[in-house]
Amino acid sequence: MQMNEAFEEQIFGLVCYMLTSACNLVNETKSYGPLRLIDSASRLITVLSDSGISPPSLEKIQEKIEQGKLKVMEDDSQFSAFLNDLVLYTVSLIEK
Amino acid sequence: MDIWAAIKNRRSVRKFTDDSVKDEVLKSLVLEAGIWAPSGGNIQAWRFFIITDPKILNRVKLVSPGLLGTPPSIIVICEDLVYELEKGGDLGVKVLSIMDTAMAAQNIMLAAHAAGLATCPIASFHAEAVQRIMGLPAHLCPQLIISVGFPGKNPPAPRRNPNVIWFNSYADE
Numbered sequence: 001m002q003m004n005e006a007f008e009e010q011i012f013g014l015v016c017y018m019l020t021s022a023c024n025l026v027n028e029t030k031s032y033g034p035l036r037l038i039d040s041a042s043r044l045i046t047v048l049s050d051s052g053i054s055p056p057s058l059e060k061i062q063e064k065i066e067q068g069k070l071k072v073m074e075d076d077s078q079f080s081a082f083l084n085d086l087v088l089y090t091v092s093l094i095e096k
Numbered sequence: 097m098d099i100w101a102a103i104k105n106r107r108s109v110r111k112f113t114d115d116s117v118k119d120e121v122l123k124s125l126v127l128e129a130g131i132w133a134p135s136g137g138n139i140q141a142w143r144f145f146i147i148t149d150p151k152i153l154n155r156v157k158l159v160s161p162g163l164l165g166t167p168p169s170i171i172v173i174c175e176d177l178v179y180e181l182e183k184g185g186d187l188g189v190k191v192l193s194i195m196d197t198a199m200a201a202q203n204i205m206l207a208a209h210a211a212g213l214a215t216c217p218i219a220s221f222h223a224e225a226v227q228r229i230m231g232l233p234a235h236l237c238p239q240l241i242i243s244v245g246f247p248g249k250n251p252p253a254p255r256r257n258p259n260v261i262w263f264n265s266y267a268d269e
Contacts, residue, residue, distance in 0.1 A: 020221070021220075024161060024221070024222060036161055074255065075254070
């Protein structure tokens with residue numbers, strides 16, 4: 001399989017984001033861990049979508065992530081509830 | 097803009113429009129606001145790097161997980177470690193310069209808000225990696241990045257805890 005330049009660049013960007021996050025998270029705010037993970041998931045969905053792989057289930061998950069991820073800056077309990085809802089929502093997609 | 101309005105209405109914005117900010121405006125944020133902040137011992141060891149080149153900005157973004165959205169410009173506030181050590185000693189390097197950067201950053205962000213711009217302070221980046229990408233010498237240490245652009249979406253004000261003040265002495269209630 002041959003990767004095109006844009007795809008390669010996007011994947012490289014995502015890998016950089018994940019690696020730098022891993023390094024920084026050792027000493028960062030605890031709730032930034034889950035934030036970086038769901039943001040990585042969202043970025044991965046974008047990369048796939050830009051490459052023509054965009055199943056509706058992933059688009060819906062990304063929409064949910066983008067709607068709620070910045071709750072981390074507002075309220076810890078709201079952010080936790082959002083993460084829980086996100087998982088349950090994902091499960092509902094599995095069950096369909 | 098009224099100072100109270102600026103303080104209370106400024107938000108950390110993570111969604112920007114595609115519009116770029118003029119170089120003169122970015123320069124004035126530093127020269128008319130940033131460097132007017134107080135600094136420990138008036139040392140002013142801060143150094144401000146304005147990045148508007150998309151290529152460099154994207155590279156910085158690769159190693160800055162906290163840099164969300166696509167701001168058209170960033171200001172990287174660095175500390176001159178050699179100058180700070182010479183003038184302020186260990187306390188200067190370890191404590192004062194960080195406070196100085198924070199105070200300069202707040203001035204910049206309030207001035208930007210008053211000018212209709214949006215900003216976000218970012219500490220989640222790999223300092224050494226940013227240093228290398230920007231070609232900075234070892235004694236210029238990046239301490240804070242401020243993204244600067246036009247607001248795409250202003251977030252709501254996060255909750256504030258007012259129970260953080262005492263007069264004259266601390267007493268358990």
